[in-house]
Amino acid sequence: MSPSWNIELRILLGIAILGSLPGAFLGNWHLSLLIPLSGYLLWHLFNLIRLRRCLDLRKRLKPPYPPGLWGEIYQQTVTLQKRGQRRKRRLSRFASRFREAAAALPDAAVIIGEYREMEWANPAALRLLGITWPEMQGQSLLKIVSHPVLEEYLQQADYSRPLELTPPNNKGIVVSLRVTPFGRTQHYLILARDITQLYHVNQTRRDFVSNVSHELRTPLTVISGFLETLVHSDKKLTEHRRALQLMHQQTERMEIIITDLLTLSRLEMDNEERMQEAVAVPLMLESITSEARALSGEHRHVLHLESEPTLWMLGNESELRSAFSNLIFNAVRHTPQRSEITIGWKKSGDNLCLSVSDTGEGIAAIHIPRLTERFYRVDAGRSRKSGGTGLGLAIVKHVLNRHRGELRIESQAGKGSTFSCYFPLELAMRHEPAD
Numbered sequence: 001m002s003p004s005w006n007i008e009l010r011i012l013l014g015i016a017i018l019g020s021l022p023g024a025f026l027g028n029w030h031l032s033l034l035i036p037l038s039g040y041l042l043w044h045l046f047n048l049i050r051l052r053r054c055l056d057l058r059k060r061l062k063p064p065y066p067p068g069l070w071g072e073i074y075q076q077t078v079t080l081q082k083r084g085q086r087r088k089r090r091l092s093r094f095a096s097r098f099r100e101a102a103a104a105l106p107d108a109a110v111i112i113g114e115y116r117e118m119e120w121a122n123p124a125a126l127r128l129l130g131i132t133w134p135e136m137q138g139q140s141l142l143k144i145v146s147h148p149v150l151e152e153y154l155q156q157a158d159y160s161r162p163l164e165l166t167p168p169n170n171k172g173i174v175v176s177l178r179v180t181p182f183g184r185t186q187h188y189l190i191l192a193r194d195i196t197q198l199y200h201v202n203q204t205r206r207d208f209v210s211n212v213s214h215e216l217r218t219p220l221t222v223i224s225g226f227l228e229t230l231v232h233s234d235k236k237l238t239e240h241r242r243a244l245q246l247m248h249q250q251t252e253r254m255e256i257i258i259t260d261l262l263t264l265s266r267l268e269m270d271n272e273e274r275m276q277e278a279v280a281v282p283l284m285l286e287s288i289t290s291e292a293r294a295l296s297g298e299h300r301h302v303l304h305l306e307s308e309p310t311l312w313m314l315g316n317e318s319e320l321r322s323a324f325s326n327l328i329f330n331a332v333r334h335t336p337q338r339s340e341i342t343i344g345w346k347k348s349g350d351n352l353c354l355s356v357s358d359t360g361e362g363i364a365a366i367h368i369p370r371l372t373e374r375f376y377r378v379d380a381g382r383s384r385k386s387g388g389t390g391l392g393l394a395i396v397k398h399v400l401n402r403h404r405g406e407l408r409i410e411s412q413a414g415k416g417s418t419f420s421c422y423f424p425l426e427l428a429m430r431h432e433p434a435d
Helices: 003-026 029-056 069-104 124-129 148-156 196-231 238-269 281-299 317-333 380-386 392-402
Strands: 108-112 118-121 163-165 175-182 187-194 277-279 302-307 311-315 340-348 351-358 406-412 416-424 428-430
Touching: 029 069, 108 124, 118 124, 124 187, 148 163, 148 175, 196 238, 238 392, 277 317, 281 302, 281 311, 281 317, 281 340, 311 317, 311 340, 317 340, 317 351, 317 392, 317 416, 392 406, 392 416
Parallel strands: 302 340
Antiparallel strands: 108 118, 108 187, 163 175, 175 187, 277 311, 311 428, 340 351, 351 416, 406 416
16 A cells, blocks of 8 residues: 555544544534544645646646645646656757758648648748748648649549649749658648759750651661662672661661650650540550561560450550550560560459560569660660660650559569559450440
8 A cells, every 4th residue: 555545544544533532522423523524625625626726727736745645646747747848848849840941941841631721831832832831721722723733633642653833823943743641631741842954954855856866867768768779789789788788777777766766755745645545455466466476587486465355445556556566576576586475465453454474584683673764775785686776665664654554574584574564444445346
């Protein structure tokens, strides 16, 4: 038993003894006990009111503390008050450092609630998005930053890729928005970065590549035509025929590179998604597989096509054909002769999936993250020998981005590779054949 309870028991025992003495003389035990018990209860009530008053006024209880249970309660209350004050000071220092760090950020940081209402923003949000806090607290983000692309982006709730837009408060800049949900309740952290300079550099690069490719295409076509005429000429050019054939092959390769560069440039400059047409993917894959068999020729690759014949999708047919043919032709070009290549088209969970698997030499894990970069080659000598341009997977990546798809690459050195294209299931269409 704690010392405070011992004290309380002594007090009650003293009250019983003191109350019994007058009762023995007066012959009224009830009245003699009622008076000291009333004083005891009033003492408890006084301590209770004192504690309540100190808690309401947020004052610290000061000694001397009363004996018994109330003394123990007062001491524990003071300990909790001290602990709460220390925690409050730590939180205050943390909040102060957070505000200083948020104010020093060059990027805009904004927190919105479940219904897109403003809850907090740092000072950079005024310059990049025209948001001031706390003046705009509670207002809808879509009213402050009125932009149709932003509204559509938030409705789709696909935050895997950032959104680039020109804010209405400053038409001279381009910002990149990245949205991250957090918390048990649905809150969102929005980070906005000024990418104006990077945007213009990329735009200049794309324009340069597009213009140079267009300018090179015409003279290359002329040169290729003359070389083809000379190679197949009946005139006695035996000693130069080998050189002419090599020149013709290299001009054809340059034409392929220029075509891929123009395709990639067009995909980069045209950011709009075009999904108005139904694409007969199974028929497209049959056609590409036939072309791949012709490309294989004497290497005799074994191609298997496994597709659901009624599974079509919404998309841009020419872009999808470019992406799918790049993956399948790459499997033919970069695997040894007689390798098996399996092409699959099916529904996989919540996605549509095109997969291209081979039994080739595989790719080391160190190369996989960079395969979609322009002109990146695992083996530059072998790629050039097989006719690769180093642009195929970059084209695939851009086409998938425009169709809200994702490219996944699985490979092990010596065990083959699998390239899979995943598309949202909402793009799927069922096309039943006519009777």
